Amino acid sequence: MNSRNIVRLFMTTLIIGGVTAGLAGFVARWDQFAPMFSSFDLGEILSTFVWMFGVGLIFSVISQAGYFAYLTVHRFGLGIFRSASLWNAVQLVLVIFVLFDLVYLRFITFAEGEGLGSYLGLAILLLIVGLIVAYFKMKQTNKQAFIPALFFMTVVTILEWVPVLRVNDESWIYFMLLPLLVCNAYQLLILNKLIERSQRELESKRASKQKSGKQAIRKGNKQKVKTK
Incomplete structure (x- = not known):
């Protein structure tokens, strides 16, 4: 992928993260922000949105760092296990293990007379979103892409999410999630399109260079004929 499309991916993901956080923050923390909407304090609403937009930019950077780290780990995994199917099996085991830990560790750490349902529901939500995104990724590419996409959408998202999970503030949990x-879904689904666009741009440049080279040769041949 060329530098132009890398910058495009970075900037669009940054904006998506900021806007999503700005909107999600009002929903996740509605009890806190409802009074400003009831009084329609436009200045306070805009300033709050700008603040949450800025926090969303940080979330976006975390997402992008996680994505490029996973791409590196994925290449190492393919090299170590020397088989895509074996590496996919390892990733599937890790998905199950990490989702189990997401439920179990949070439950034994934070549950105080609460049932398991709320802790289990969060893991199920993450798994459902991961399955949906992995399905679309598979449709874009091939069947081998399903497990890596599911791994990224679950395991890597949970790792990126750890700072808020340790605090266990419900509003912040959804605000960051x-x-x-x-951002993770966008990067996963847009990457192939950007790679294809980069390849087309590269081929177009090559064709343009070849065309200009041929024109230069023809021009040189015509000048030789005139001198003769």
Whole structure:
């Protein structure tokens, strides 16, 4: 992928993360922000949105760092296991293990007379979103892409999410989760299109150079004929 499309991916993901966080923050923390909407304090609404937009930019950078780290780990995994199917099996085991830990560790750490349902529901939500995004990724490419996409959408998202999970503030949990999921899904689904666009741009440049080279040769031949 050329530098232009890398910058395009970075900037669009950055904006998507900021906007998603700005909107998700109002929903996740509605109890706190409802009074400003009831009084229609436009200045306070805009300033709050700008603040959450800025936090969303940070979430977006975390998402992008996680994505490029996973691409590196994925290449190492393919090299170590020397088989895409074996590496996919390892990733599937890790998906199950990490989702189990997401439920179990949070439950034994934070549950105080609460049932398992709320902790289990969060993991199920993450798994459903991961399955949906992985399905579309598979449709874009091939069947081998399903497990890596599911791994990225679940395991990597949870790793990116850890700072908020340790605090266990429900409003912040959803405030960070939604931008991470949207940014991760966007990067996963747009990457192939950007690679194809980069290849087309490269082929277009090559064709343009070949055309200009041929024109230069023809021009040189015509000048030789005139001198004769």
